[in-house]
Amino acid sequence: METLVFQKPKSIHKDCKVTFCPGCDHGVAIRIIAEVLDEMNIADKTIVVSSIGCSVFLNDYYNLDIVEAPHGRAMAVATGVKRAKPDKLVFTYQGDGDFASIGLGESMHAISRGEKVTAICINNTNYGMTGGQMAPTTILGQKTTTTVNGRDAEVQGYPIKICEMASTCEGAAFVARCSLDSSKEIENTKRMIRKAFESQLAGQGASVIEILSTCPTNWKLSPQESHERIRKELYPVFPLGIYKEKTSKQV
Amino acid sequence: MLLKKGIDMGRVVIDSEKCKGCLLCVDVCPKKILKKSETFNAKGIYTVYADDKNNECIGCALCAKRCPDIAITEVYR
Amino acid sequence: MTKTAEKVLLKGNHAIAKAAINAGCQCYFGYPITPQNEIGEYLSVEMPNRGRVFLQAESEIAAINMLLGAAATGTRAMTSSSSLAIALMQEGISYIAADNIPAVVVSVMRAGPALGYIFPSQGDYFQTVKGGGNGDYKVLTLAPSNVQEMIDYTYKAFHLAHKYRTIVFLLADGLLGQMMEPAVLYDYPYEDIDNSSWALDGAKDRPGRWIGSIHRSEEVLERKVLELFAKYDVIKQNEVEYETMLTDDAEILITAFGSVARIAKAAIKKAREAGIKAGLFRPISLWPFPTEELNKMARGKKIVLDIEMNMGQMVEDVKIAVNGEAKVEFFGRPAGFYFTPDEIFEEIKKVMEGLK
Structure with missing residues (x-):
């Protein structure tokens, strides 16, 4: 007897076609979130907040209730959704530019308030959709279309460390940085997303999952080289791990 | 769709029209069954197929979990 | 409308706040700015007393987007602000309009341009009626002229917002917001409007719903704008008031x-x-x-x-x-x-x- 050991998650549209560039990790992130929702059986009580950038097309993928936030405002929109519907699971899906540049204010305030929402932030160290410009997370020396000689701390300053910053907020309940560069890390990222959702449902506060993710097109690397870059260049700047985890006693 | 039936072994279902030929699945397959196709799909992309003449697929689903395009739609064991 | 309640002395801003509560407003998001602070201050006490939401946002930009999120769930929600701070909300207003989200914004005008001062003004007629946000959209705008009308048109703002799934502005000024005069705070006179066909509350036993404004084809985007303006035509036919x-x-x-x-x-x-x-x-x-x-x-x-x-x-x-x-x-x-x-x-x- 054959056993089905993998299938497309139910929260993903039946006829879904992933439209990201070849090898882009967005598709993996979107799929594993859906897998967690299905496994936790909470898809029908979930409201997703999409954002601006490559993350804007969530409605092409998710058969879920979704509201599109203006650029950078996903955590404010999520706050409104959650305050109006406190019994729902609410998460944002944002890029690093949306979360940590134009939306840094909304992000940090929502986390500081301990909003019972989860921010899932795809960190690919550049602005993917607009053609690979410098992002708040672009690392020193990284060439982008607006830092053609590489990011220079004297000129463009330093990259923003999302998890390090978020974990200083008292309202943060679960903060973790993970990666999609290997099968093992994909599994770990899925576990972190589940922990974040469980933390939210337990009413512990805000949760942030930063996912190091590739942008092969704008990095001008193959998908394989892109994963290598994450391991070699991004791990040292953005170390993986759980940055904050409130136990229920601390709540 | 490329289907492969094995006895007590695994098989993967690949939707070639959704494959973008990134070949990430090829790298993770422990049995090195997945291979770049000699033919291309409607979008002109050389996709991936399962070359499993010897019924080596163990249905580990690492390929499907790696695939960014949900082009490996089902894995059986 | 039945006005059974007796006349009481009310400040204009308080009249708006009390009317919002009577209108069943469940969520208020706002950021302080004179001359409308009494609205938020009053609601900061009275909303939690009723198990409803008052949230002081970190900025007007956050406030309008919190409103967007809450209202997208079909919840009656509002914000209030003034002039230069309404300017900060314009992007969100364009999104709310494009997304057919029912939301109420109270604008108590002060003198500009820019910081100007807290004096009463009508300098934001253009800002409201002509729209400061991008693209083709309209803002249904009601302009009260005394404290009683602050109540009447706050009620009507909530009603019309949900009737047409549109953004409605109550456009007052510092004079109206700060003055006190007798008014009758009667019960909200409008029926509840069913929002179950569109509101986001989790895709239970139905397909997922998407509220958003991005459309990747000219045909679809044009159709969406034409649908918006077909709705505006109905509003023009029904809701002109003078x-x-x-x-x-x-x-x-x-x-x-x-x-x-x-x-x-x-x-x-x-x-x-x-x-x-x-x-x-x-x-x-x-x-x-x-x-x-x-x-x-x-x-x-x-x-x-x-x-x-x-x-x-x-x-x-x-x-x-x-x-x-x-x-x-x-x-x-x-x-x-x-x-x-x-x-x-x-x-x-x-x-x-x-x-x-």
């Missing part, structure tokens, strides 16, 4: 909205006593503007005198409406100088003298 006073035999027709209309009424009485046949046309719905109604009213009049607490904003819509039926003149002051009835009376006399 008030007139002594217009039948008037030779000079005063056009004014909000608090200025109220001052103009006193000036018109003075003019009548002095033998000048003056009348008032007061748009209440600033969008949809009572264009046809004003056009009819202007016919046969010697002159239309538009009066505003700004350098001339609504006057552009007045001219479009009058469309040559009568001469249109403008009398206005910016920077928080609100008119006395005598000033308007003197201007009426001057304008009538000029016609001789």
Whole structure:
């Protein structure tokens, strides 16, 4: 007897076609979130907040209730959704530019308030959709279309460390940085997303999952080289791990 | 769709029209069954197929979990 | 409308806040700015007392987007702000309009441009009615002229927002927000409107719903805008509201909205006593503007005198409406100088003298 050991998650549209560039990790992130929702059986009580950038097309993928936030405002929109519907699971899906540049204010305030929402932030160290410009997370020396000689701390300053910053907020309940560069890390990222959702449902506060993710097109690397870059260049700047985890006693 | 039936072994279902030929699945397959196709799909992309003449697929689903395009739609064991 | 309750002395901003509570507003998001702070302060106590949401946002940008999120779930929700801070909300307003989300924004105008000061003003007619956000959209705008109407039109704002799934502005000014006068706080007179066909509450036993504004084909985007404007046509047909006073035999027709209309009424009485046949046309719905109604009213009049607490904003819509039926003149002051009835009376006399 054959056993089905993998299938497309139910929260993903039946006829879904992933439209990201070849090898882009967005598709993996979107799929594993859906897998967690299905496994936790909470898809029908979930409201997703999409954002601006490559993350804007969530409605092409998710058969879920979704509201599109203006650029950078996903955590404010999520706050409104959650305050109006406190019994729902609410998460944002944002890029690093949306979360940590134009939306840094909304992000940090929502986390500081301990909003019972989860921010899932795809960190690919550049602005993917607009053609690979410098992002708040672009690392020193990284060439982008607006830092053609590489990011220079004297000129463009330093990259923003999302998890390090978020974990200083008292309202943060679960903060973790993970990666999609290997099968093992994909599994770990899925576990972190589940922990974040469980933390939210337990009413512990805000949760942030930063996912190091590739942008092969704008990095001008193959998908394989892109994963290598994450391991070699991004791990040292953005170390993986759980940055904050409130136990229920601390709540 | 490329289907492969094995006895007590695994098989993967690949939707070639959704494959973008990134070949990430090829790298993770422990049995090195997945291979770049000699033919291309409607979008002109050389996709991936399962070359499993010897019924080596163990249905580990690492390929499907790696695939960014949900082009490996089902894995059986 | 049944007004069974008795008259009580109310501050304009408090009247709005109390009416919002009666209207079943479940969520308020806002950021402090004078001259509308009493709304947030009152609701910060009274909303939690009722198990409802009051949240002071970190900015007006956050506030409008919290409103977007809460209202996308079909929840009755509002924000309030003023002038330069409403300017910060314009992006969110465009999204709310494009997304057919029912939301109420109270705008208590202060003097600009920029920081200006907290004096009353009508300098944000353009900002509200012509829209500061991007793209083709309209903001249904109601302009009260006394404390009682702050209640009446707050109620109506919630009703129309949900009836048409649209953004509705209550456009007041610092004069109306800060003044106290007797008003009747009656029960919310409108029926609840079912939002189960569109609101986000989790895709349970139905396909997922998407509320958003990105459309990657010209055809779809055009269709969405045309659908929006088909809705606006219905609003234009149904929701034009205006008030007139002594217009039948008037030779000079005063056009004014909000608090200025109220001052103009006193000036018109003075003019009548002095033998000048003056009348008032007061748009209440600033969008949809009572264009046809004003056009009819202007016919046969010697002159239309538009009066505003700004350098001339609504006057552009007045001219479009009058469309040559009568001469249109403008009398206005910016920077928080609100008119006395005598000033308007003197201007009426001057304008009538000029016609001789």
